Amino acid sequence: MQSAQAFASESPSPTEEDIRTIVAAHVDREGPLLPILHGLQHAFGHIPQSALPLIAGMLNISRAEVHGVVSFYHDFRDAPAGRHVLKLCGAEACQSMGADAIGAEILRALGLDRHGTTPDGAVTVEPVYCLGLCACGPAAMLDGRPVGRLDAERMTTLLREVRA
Amino acid sequence: MKIWVPLDSAAIALGADEVAAAIAAQAAERGVEIELIRNGSRGMVWLEPLVEIDRGAGREAFGPIAPRDVPALLDGTLPGLGPVESIPFFARQTRLTFARCGLIEPLSLQDYAAHGGLAGLRRALTMAAPEIVDEVTRSGLRGRGGAGFPTGIKWNTVLNAPGEQKYIVCNADEGDSGTFADRMIMEGDPFSLIEGMVIAGIGVGATRGYVYIRSEYPVAIDVMERAIAIARHQGVLGSDVLGSGRAFDIEVRVGAGAYVCGEETSLLNSLEGKRGVVRAKPPLPALEGFLGRPTVVNNVISLATVPVIFEKGAQHYAEFGLGRSRGTVTLQIAGNVRRGGLFETAFGLTLGEIVDDIAGGTASGRPVKAVQVGGPLGAYMPREKFDTPMGYEEFDGQGGLIGHAGLVVFDDSADMLQLARFAMTFCAIESCGKCTPCRIGAVRGVETIDRIAAGDPDAIPLLTDLCDTMRDGSLCALGGFTPYPVMSALTHFPGDFAPRRKAAA
Numbered sequence: 218m219q220s221a222q223a224f225a226s227e228s229p230s231p232t233e234e235d236i237r238t239i240v241a242a243h244v245d246r247e248g249p250l251l252p253i254l255h256g257l258q259h260a261f262g263h264i265p266q267s268a269l270p271l272i273a274g275m276l277n278i279s280r281a282e283v284h285g286v287v288s289f290y291h292d293f294r295d296a297p298a299g300r301h302v303l304k305l306c307g308a309e310a311c312q313s314m315g316a317d318a319i320g321a322e323i324l325r326a327l328g329l330d331r332h333g334t335t336p337d338g339a340v341t342v343e344p345v346y347c348l349g350l351c352a353c354g355p356a357a358m359l360d361g362r363p364v365g366r367l368d369a370e371r372m373t374t375l376l377r378e379v380r381a
Numbered sequence: 382m383k384i385w386v387p388l389d390s391a392a393i394a395l396g397a398d399e400v401a402a403a404i405a406a407q408a409a410e411r412g413v414e415i416e417l418i419r420n421g422s423r424g425m426v427w428l429e430p431l432v433e434i435d436r437g438a439g440r441e442a443f444g445p446i447a448p449r450d451v452p453a454l455l456d457g458t459l460p461g462l463g464p465v466e467s468i469p470f471f472a473r474q475t476r477l478t479f480a481r482c483g484l485i486e487p488l489s490l491q492d493y494a495a496h497g498g499l500a501g502l503r504r505a506l507t508m509a510a511p512e513i514v515d516e517v518t519r520s521g522l523r524g525r526g527g528a529g530f531p532t533g534i535k536w537n538t539v540l541n542a543p544g545e546q547k548y549i550v551c552n553a554d555e556g557d558s559g560t561f562a563d564r565m566i567m568e569g570d571p572f573s574l575i576e577g578m579v580i581a582g583i584g585v586g587a588t589r590g591y592v593y594i595r596s597e598y599p600v601a602i603d604v605m606e607r608a609i610a611i612a613r614h615q616g617v618l619g620s621d622v623l624g625s626g627r628a629f630d631i632e633v634r635v636g637a638g639a640y641v642c643g644e645e646t647s648l649l650n651s652l653e654g655k656r657g658v659v660r661a662k663p664p665l666p667a668l669e670g671f672l673g674r675p676t677v678v679n680n681v682i683s684l685a686t687v688p689v690i691f692e693k694g695a696q697h698y699a700e701f702g703l704g705r706s707r708g709t710v711t712l713q714i715a716g717n718v719r720r721g722g723l724f725e726t727a728f729g730l731t732l733g734e735i736v737d738d739i740a741g742g743t744a745s746g747r748p749v750k751a752v753q754v755g756g757p758l759g760a761y762m763p764r765e766k767f768d769t770p771m772g773y774e775e776f777d778g779q780g781g782l783i784g785h786a787g788l789v790v791f792d793d794s795a796d797m798l799q800l801a802r803f804a805m806t807f808c809a810i811e812s813c814g815k816c817t818p819c820r821i822g823a824v825r826g827v828e829t830i831d832r833i834a835a836g837d838p839d840a841i842p843l844l845t846d847l848c849d850t851m852r853d854g855s856l857c858a859l860g861g862f863t864p865y866p867v868m869s870a871l872t873h874f875p876g877d878f879a880p881r882r883k884a885a886a
């Protein structure tokens with residue numbers, strides 16, 4: 218969290234107007250809340266606390282309800298991630314190919330003792346349950362790009378990229 | 382010269398983008414004219430990136446290709462695999478749903494139509510709604526999302542439900558480990574899903590459709606969105622479907638990383654912008670679904686199979702299969718396997734034929750210990766059950782389930798106690814929280830398995846009781862079926878639960 222905050226201070230915090238524009242773009246859709254939250258996270262890298270009352274007001278629902286939805290889903294962050302996001306699949310198919318050992322190695326190489334963000338804010342490592350790459354595991358996703366058959370060589374390449 | 386390099390996520394994960402870039406660069410350097418097509422995957426993931434080249438005498442396959450292979454590939458000195466259709470893994474399949482996947486250019490509606498696409502929809506447009514539903518019923522198609530519910534019966538309920546506005550919701554949440562058929566078809570043949578949804582809409586009287594795709598699938602989301610825009614632009618979607626005067630349109634919605642949102646009522650809540658909590662049934666989603674209105678919720682493969690049923694006729698589809706499992710099953714062979722990928726075939730092959738023969742055993746070369754069939758809620762099948770044929774009832778009779786037809790193979794290094802523990806942990810994390818046996822039971826389950834691991838034999842009957850409680854007292858299959866992997870691991874691999882761990886540790 219600390220490192221995440223350090224990173225947050227680098228980008229200006231979103232204004233009320235920024236937030237309202239994104240909410241307004243989706244407000245007329247059937248079931249607008251998830252598209253709104255995805256829109257906010259896409260723009261700001263997280264769901265700013267200040268957005269919750271604005272969304273509640275514009276959708277005419279309670280703030281608690283908005284909070285309840287945000288907290289239900291694994292995808293939504295309350296603080297920005299590191300500059301890169303590395304998702305490591307831990308599902309059964311990847312486990313059968315040794316994902317646990319490679320995951321541990323990646324964390325060690327990044328100086329992390331569990332999933333989270335490196336102190337320099339370069340990378341956030343997150344677990345993910347299944348990327349649909351189950352016939353080429355262990356699988357990962359780096360900034361939205363799928364990576365398969367993770368081994369020492371690919372891992373080194375990945376780590377070089379996230380440190381750059 | 383035409384060259385195909387897949388845009389499928391698995392191919393990209395194995396370097397397809399780099400290969401495509403190398404081919405483009407090398408061709409430019411040599412001044413060779415090429416047409417580079419990004420196709421879907423042919424489904425042989427161990428050969429990805431699988432490149433196909435047509436120098437005028439038909440498509441020839443090469444793979445797996447790395448960028449360093451590209452000069453030889455273009456020189457024509459690289460040994461090939463022959464036509465894809467001659468590769469045994471491919472040649473043995475019966476491709477109905479996946480007939481076009483990898484063959485055509487995914488975003489070319491022209492290419493789609495040239496390979497049988499839209500023929501089913503054109504036929505459906507000449508039929509009355511009850512005839513459309515009847516055709517699906519007669520095909521014997523059962524939901525491929527997991528529960529195997531007859532699709533025609535579901536459609537019929539929605540057709541007869543009163544309501545001004547009805548919906549077709551496509552479940553593209555594909556959360557199960559070991560499954561990727563939904564992703565592959567969306568990336569490789571998106572129009573088949575679109576066409577299936579339009580036929581469903583015309584059949585039950587729905588004018589609006591949603592495809593709820595999990596956020597872990599950025600490539601599929603992108604391809605589907607572009608395909609929908611093209612279909613709309615070319616009159617397959619919109620206010621006048623193929624000039625019929627009928628209306629149907631589709632929108633993509635993106636999930637947010639919750640496994641339980643694959644459960645249909647949780648999915649509907651999520652689509653409405655709520656927490657993905659499971660709803661009690663009744664009311665059925667068919668009667669009170671999205672926004673309380675009549676809704677068909679079907680899996681991607683169920684819907685993408687509809688066009689071929691209408692193109693070739695219900696009878697043709699129903700002729701394939703075994704017992705009450707009609708048509709083809711899109712097996713996804715995954716995990717520790719030599720030849721992993723998508724294998725579409727009539728229901729009826731045995732588990733052993735699939736694992737030993739088609740998949741060729743493990744990638745590690747070690748003996749197969751267990752195969753988890755049907756995702757994280759499916760049973761671990763030991764070798765003793767390898768003669769079980771692929772069929773809904775046949776698997777059920779062996780204490781297993783087919784689910785979305787994913788198979789995850791494990792070699793003899795697998796620790797079944799750890800896998801049982803993982804199943805409980807997964808249930809605890811992903812529980813929607815509505816029922817106690819699931820929410821609390823799964824946490825107790827992890828603790829109980831830890832006691833077994835620590836050498837407490839009294840904990841074994843406790844685990845069995847707990848699984849009974851979860852099975853009987855859960856609203857949905859997350860809590861209700863987690864006992865499958867746990868109990869099958871315990872029953873078939875008791876050695877892994879014996880108090881040997883202290884010495885081992």
Ligand SMILES: Cc1cc2nc3c(=O)[nH]c(=O)nc-3n(C[C@H](O)[C@H](O)[C@H](O)COP(=O)(O)O)c2cc1C
Pocket residue numbers: 523524525526527528529530532552553554555556557640641642643644645646678679680681683684857858859
């Ligand atoms: C916990 C849970 C997760 C599920 N996940 C999926 C899924 O990812 N995709 C899917 O199509 N069905 C999933 N299902 C099954 C759906 O509830 C539903 O049966 C299916 O979407 C109906 O479509 P079909 O009849 O075409 O299979 C899940 C069910 C449960 C209980």
Ligand code: SF4
Pocket residue numbers: 641659811812813814815816817819820855856857858859860861
């Ligand atoms: S079994 Fe679990 S996931 Fe399903 S409804 Fe109950 S609490 Fe929710």
